Amino acid sequence: MRLSAALKLLAVLLAALTVALVAAVKSMDMGKLKTLAVEQVRAATGRELVLAGPLELRLGLVPRLIANDVSLSNMPGGSRPTMVSVERIEAEVALLPLLKREIRVQRLVLSSPDVLLETDRAGHGNWSFTAADNVSEPLPPAKGGPPATRFTLREVKIKNARLFWRDGMAGNGRHFNLHKLMVQPEALGKGGVAVQAVGDLEGRMLNLDGRLVMPAAEDKPWGVHLQGSFDAIQAKVEGTVADPLGGRGIELAVAAQGDELGKVVLHSQAPGKPLDAQSPLALGPFKLSARLTDGHGLLAVADLDLTAGRRDALLVTARGGVADLMALTGVELTLGADSDTLAGLSRLTGSEVPSIGPLKATGQLSGGGTQWKLGDFKANLGGSDLSGQLALDMSQRPRLSGALTSVALALADFTTPASKPGEKLAPKGLKAANDGRLFPATPVSFSALRSFDAKVDLHVGRLDLGKAHLTDATAQMSVADGRLSVRPLRAALAGGTVEAEMTLAALDKGGDLALKLQGRGVDLGRMLKEAGIDALAGGRSTLRLDLHGRGESWRALMASSSGESVLSVGEGRVHNTAIDWAAGDLLIQVLGVLNPLSRSEDDTPLSCAVVRFVVRDGIATADRGIAVETAKVNVVGSGTVDLRDERLDLGIVPKARDGIGLSLTSPLAGLTRVRGTLAEPSLSLDEMGTARTAASVGAAMATGGLSLLGEALFDRLTGDDTPCKTALGNAPAKSDKGKKPAGKKGRKQSRSESGFLDGLFGG
Template identity: 30%
Template sequence: MKRLKWIFGGLAVAVVAVLVAGYAALAALDLESYRGEIERRAERATGRELTLTGAMSLSMGLSPGVEVSGVSFANADWGSRAQMATVERFEVEVALLPLLTGQLQVSRLVLVKPDILLETGPNGQGNWVLGGTGGQPDAGTGMTRLPDIAGVRIQDATVRYRDKQTGIALDMTVAEASLEAAGERLAVAAEGTYQSVPFELDGTIGALSTLMTGGGRYPLDLEVSAQETTIEVAGALDQSGRDVSPDVEVTARTGSLANLSALSGLPALTLPDVGPARLESRVRGTDAGYRFTGLKAELAGSDLAGGATVDLAGARIRLSANLTSSTLDLRPFTQAAETATGGGAGGQRLFPDTPLPLAALRGLDADVQLKAGVVKLSDDFQVRELRLSANAAGGRLEVKPLQAELADGSADIALVLDAAQSPADVRIDLDVADLDYGRVLRDLKVSDGIDGQVDLRANLTGRGDSPHAIAASLNGGLEIVGGKGRIDNALLDAAGAGLGDLLAVWREQDEDMILNCAFARFGAEAGVLNSRAILADTEAVSFGGTGEIDLGREQLSLRITPEAKQTSLMSLAVPVRLSGPLLDPSIGPDPLGAVKATAFVVGSVINPLVAVGALVVASETQDQNPCVAALAKARQGGTGKVEGDEGGIGGFLNDMGESIDGALGQSGDGGGNRFLDREQNR
């Protein structure tokens, strides 16, 4: 035992002697003499110049420390400024015993006022990609890995990120941040501002020594909170490829989408104040960007699921997505748009002046497929079974097809919006079949006294950067064809301006007005819809109309002329004028129109629009839909004969065939009309 005591005592003395000798050697070390050597070794290891301009000092203790002031690290040669990073003061403490055996273990690292710029160049390469002599780290320096770091403290840091290709600009300041050893990981805590919004960060990450060694997975589990927004990231950074890429589960929550406008870093992105919102997805890096799988999103009553990829390699961001939804509630967005509009009757406009998000469209390419069970457009109106395919490239958006079921009917829409032009070019092709307009009016709580179905077709083009500008420039055509319908007498009486009295002679007492059919065709020029044919038929009377609807001024002026089916009632025909703002029109008798109507009866006024009404008069003895007969007659180009009426209205029809044909916009061999074809086949 006595011998062992002397052995251990001798070993203790030897250890102390070594420590004293090492301590003495370090104390006598002149750091200034190593300044140039440190700078040269750093440049060989990274390919960038390291400059130490301030004082260098050494503090002694059980954890020797080095303090350096005025540190700067050069940027890439294509960078927007000379330095990638500067540090006002750099402090490092190392463990003494490992240092004596050649191992570098950092017990504490302090960075005071670091200013770091991360940016991408013309080819997409980041300025953080380093290279030593020959473009690779210099193996001769021995800097093959970062040292083990037990703790880090950062004060008053500034970090900027600039992506020249996408325009993304992110700015962050860190008032205080710390990394402390927590088992095999580091506990992280930080507070500061991101895009001028205060934030807090907590969580854990892997050891810094494994972050840049290449290969393997670098674990992280972090939570960031900023402006009613919380983002949780759990998973790892995959270091097996050329670049470090994420493979993480992300959960994001926010009280409003508006919070994300500033946080996104996209200069043209302005999101509405709609929320709350929640997003879950697995995010993995690709060679060109990121892939989102298992995506689930919820926003103010809406849900979305599927997958997406974001490609950042090109001049513009490209988004590809295949999404499904049980419910898409667009009411918060439409209500936000209505709040921003003005003008028109009551301070509102049917077509708002709100600018379309064309800048965002010009900066984003996309290929999106969407299926939705229900799409809520307003509090009382919705569509079902939406199918949408949208492609955007170079500022040109094409939506084809956009299909949906609405009010027991179907809609097929094709839309082209070319924002590469200024103002933007727009084309709309619309085909709606079997729309139950009575149900639409009931759903919108406008009226429950109307029933009927209608087909609608439109081919329109326009230019503009807002809905109002586009509407005011529309050119093309619009056609509406309706079948059997009903209008409640009480509704006619309540319509105002004596409409019930004007129509009283044409309806049975205490019975609703039964509509056999209705037809209208408008030609659009510079935002003005001019009627080429307006026609409605009831049991007692046919109504022909003419006039215009000015979408730019949001005014209408239409004259509806009744034509009696019984000669004894012809003198009672009083035309009606519908005029005023689109959102608040007025209805009243048109005395001038009455004179013109009488002139027509005696044959002194003939025009194609009135001839359309005459077609219905001639069809009173036919079993088929009178409007269908009118359209069929127009298709024949006036070559058919009305049996038993050679010298009366039938002869007039035969002579006016070509005029009617032109009024309806049909040639002799006729283009197709779905409603006409369907009714004739019944």
């Protein structure tokens, strides 16, 4: 055949094809096609499809089916009438199938779609459609009716899409702008389509690219190979999905990593808020890998491996899986936490955390929904340890239960900053706040006690409190009806026993604190020696403390407290030569001033010692409640500790006992005063008493005490032969019969001195 004849034949065929195409198009009823589309969507979803604009088919080398102003209705009770609205939809159709009155869509372009995904108050999503039972494959064209429509998509393009997520249960939402989405065939031979997406989530850029491998047969899954980034977070997904639109048949390997986990948390809690290095959510880098599957009809996570944080604050690890990710049930995770120092947690807690550590903790988290369990819990902080298990029941009111044990717990591990290699830390006493007060005035919210219940048993082999330690300590901590109770706490202390109870109840404002403590048979000398102070041998003691207060801060609780505290020490021997009287603490210095001659002897026999305070409305008063009886000296003291401003004023006076070669009517020292505050107490000597003591003690050495006769004033104030019983309130009543008044040799007492001492020592 000649070329010219072939060209003529081709022209005739093209003309015939064009005529046939035009005839086919003209035979299509667009109104019936719209009606068919609406009916098919209603049957498949239960929703209304609205094609407000005209539906037209434009001819050309690539025919296009165009629809304008298209919308799909929302679920009943939704926040707006439409779930999806699209300004324009262009569908490129295959040319030859039009001759058979079939519309096969190969390329789809959506311009400016607006999509709303939301849940109602019950958590039901608007993407859950109600399909009719008779929905099937697209209907074949009826004779003379509208053409059948088939989708054999090879390319999808979306431009300027807006997606909005609204949580009807929480009442919040998120905006996502999809600037461009393209799904198009890859280069020949790769057997898939390339995917590219660019968007932003409230100003944070999202980039996604990769490929989807179309199945060779209907029973084969789609291949997924995607990677992308979101605001410096890198992610990768690989695997297969049997039904991408239905979200079924998922077998995906997921990996993600980023330089800051806090960005992920911040985006979910406070969208649009910037994150800097000082933010409370600056948690550190993270790395995640896992497998997503739905083999049992539930979206599950397996082979989870998560590492997040930094060792200079807190490094957290999690390994395991979740049987139902959407319901968060079937959790089986091995958790770990490591920290070189916990000071970095200050940003997270909102308050200063001491530079303590190192910390290492592990545990098995299991359960889900309303039932959670932390088993095989083990933690070490410094030299302290804790282990056991806890359970949380949230089926009704949250309830925490469990049991914890410890071989050793040291208070210093939770309060003392960790030292660097070679660094020596100075010993710490009571730490005052910025205003110089010991008890902080920061308001404390006790209302959290009303939000949950708890019952936890605790056993500690050794509880180190600093200068003392308890052994074999047991306690039960419970929370019920807004009241925290610790009862009873039982422990051994220096050969004796201690039993305590504490309750803290939440009030409308602040809390109500009640504390009771009873100690019996405690060897004070042994306790001091274990603390590194070899000052006493013996001294079996009893201790009783009963306090009650109310307030919105620990300072207010102490300022309103009432009750009583009593310490009673039995017989023992004071090791004079083992005590550093000058460099010792305040108590040692007071004893040194009261008994200056004790430094010349190896030991001083101690008969008893008592410190008793009665507390009323924040004022602790010792009315002759301070007493010491030794073989050489009796000591009586009185005064107040004002817990409202933490100031103290105590006066202590000694009196010689028979057998030391000095007059029984003369003091060994003047009036010793302890003043200042609880955080910074100070010691001073009454000027009048100090001058008299210096002369008296010096004269006593030369005259055997004869020059000390006539000190009737101090004899009257310190003439109690049983000051310990007096301090405890057990002294026998005394009669004035036979009492000799002060003679001419007695010193006349001034009115001002009499008033002060009568007030100090109860007259």
